[in-house]
Amino acid sequence: MTAIPATGPSLSKRARGLLPYLGIAACALWCLAPFYWMVISAFRRPQDQFDNTVVPVRWSLENFTAVFSGGNAFGRALLNSLVVAGTTTLLTLLVGVVTAYALARLSFPFKNAVLGIIIATTMFPGVSQLVPLLKLFTGIGWINTYQAMVVPSLGFALPLSVWLLTTFFRQLPFELEQAAMVDGCTRGQAFRRIIVPLAAPGVFTTAIITFIAAWNEYLIALSMVNEKDMQTATVAISKFTGISGFDQPFGTQMAAGVIVTVPLVIVVLIFQRRIVAGLTAGGVK
Amino acid sequence: MTAMTTADPGAARVRRRPSRAGARRGRGTPWLYLLPAAAVLVPLFGYPIYMLGLLSFFDYRQAQVSGGEPTRFIGFGNYAALVADERFWAVLAQTVVFAAALVVATLAVGAFLAVVLTRAGRVPRLLLSLAAMAAWAAPAMTGSTVWMFLFDTDLGLVNQVLGIEGFNWFYGKWTAFALVGATVVWHSFPFVMVTLYAGMQAIPASVLEAAALDGASAYQSFRRVVVPILRPLITIVVIQSIIWDFKIFTQIYVMTNGGGIAGQNSVLNVYAYQTAFGSSEYGLGSAIGVVMTLILLAVTLFYIRALRRTGEEL
Secondary structure (H helix, E strand, O other): OOOOOOOOHHHHHHHHHHHHHHHHHHHHHHHHHHHHHHHHHHOEOHHHOOOOOOOOOOEOOHHHHHHHOHHHOHHHHHHHHHHHHHHHHHHHHHHHHHHHHHHHHOOOOOHHHHHHHHHHHHHOOHHHHHHHHHHHHHHOOOOOOOHHHHHHHHHHHHHHHHHHHHHHHHHOOHHHHHHHHHOOOOHHHHHHHHHHHHOHHHHHHHHHHHHHHHHHOOHHHHHHOOOHHHOOHHHHHHOOOOOOOOOOOHHHHHHHHHHHHHHHHHHHHHHHHHHHHHHHHOOOO | OHHHOOOOHHHHHHHHHHHHHHHOOOOOHHHHHHHHHHHHHHHHHHHHHHHHHHHOOEEOEHHHHOOOOOOEEOOOHHHHHHHHOHHHHHHHHHHHHHHHHHHHHHHHHHHHHHHHHHHOOHHHHHHHHHHHHHHHHOOHHHHHHHHHHHOOOOOOHHHHHHOOOOOOOOOOHHHHHHHHHHHHHHHHHHHHHHHHHHHHHOOOHHHHHHHHHOOOOHHHHHHHHHHHHHHHHHHHHHHHHHHHHHOOOHHHHHHOOOOOHHHOOOOHHHHHHHHHHHOOEHHHHHHHHHHHHHHHHHHHHHHHHHHHHOOOOO
């Protein structure tokens, strides 16, 4: 492929066309290699764990069985993660869309200052937040509850969501909303029927960012929960003890990593294609 | 061309005027919209910020927690101790340099791949999306573990392929930082890529066609058309990356085992954590937390002011 005879201007064009593919190849290797290694290590037998063969010598599901074995209670942990991350995403979008709408579409004094303060909250180191929140939640009996994980995650995710949504809402032309209102829509209807669907790619991007952040949250989930039945998947992974109980449970961790990551990737890819398809079919472009 | 941007505030204000009639019903309406966000953020951040600020002015250690000694107000004592602490300055310096390198690398990779994503065919695009999503969705702890295994001294694949078995990447300060950096960028570039990609998808094709018709090269149309339209999103990913990379914790803590040999790879967040919880110097740890927040605020304000000068709003 590389030895293309020089045929005038088409060569440089072809070389330039190849450049992105080279970039993709380098980056795909860099991002995929660790992920590939995670998957492959998960399917090795525990005794082959440190073989560096590109494909397992003997495929085995032993690591996966270990993940779900009685002591780890991983099924329950996955459910907990789903509840916490799902609720967090829904609430973040709800609050975020309302806030971003006001910041993007309404005019009132100190608007930029409000956005600035919201963004500034993300600069606060999460480690320093831990002890005060632990005291607060102990006081109101929230330890070992879903809300003790959802509410802080909501707080972490909200500032970035508001900022992103505000930017996406601002990009939409004001005429569309006004045309709808001239046609008899109320402000609320114009917002729901015109702005939200048009801002769908932005809303969707915000939802992915929020969900992944909440799904991977560790520090709060570790601190607010001490009952095994309430712990999330990330906490469960960090507490794996290995098959024999003493060894470094590398294979089990990798299998759990695969279980936690793969469904997320598939869902995101499916939705992403839908959204892009819906966008190009729509009238804005 | 300006239909997609509100870069011209005058034009936007004129257009917005007719809708003011609706807002006349209640002057407080916009503030009503902000109420839910305030209800979440004020208790979650107000109380901890107050506590952190307060603690940083007190001599608050293990003895005070257990009630053995009274809690004593020492004014700026903790801050004075920090300023005199050579180790603090060393950690601060390497945190700033490391974070700056991470931000530049993350943005460069993320922006490049976002552009590639818009131009690639179906199969490469799917492959790239898959790779990025996998890196992004993997929990930080699992991701760090895989990278550590790949670069393991004796058993790692990388050392085996390079034929340097026995080389310890975590022994040298710079190789350790480079490896942690590669892991962090691996985790964080998808955010930049996905955000910018979503922004580029919203640019009307007609705009780019017009630029191409006017004879703009791919680079020119990117530099002169795409970047200005994406400016608000670029501002977000830059500031967000600065904040995240300056507060980096998990990867350093897990991969270098709490800051490397003799703390050579420590960063401020790890240092604050170890001071507060490791050495039970809660007051001093709080002071580090306050300094971190103030530095981030200063950097962000500086960046926003620089943007203002070029005529951009937040």
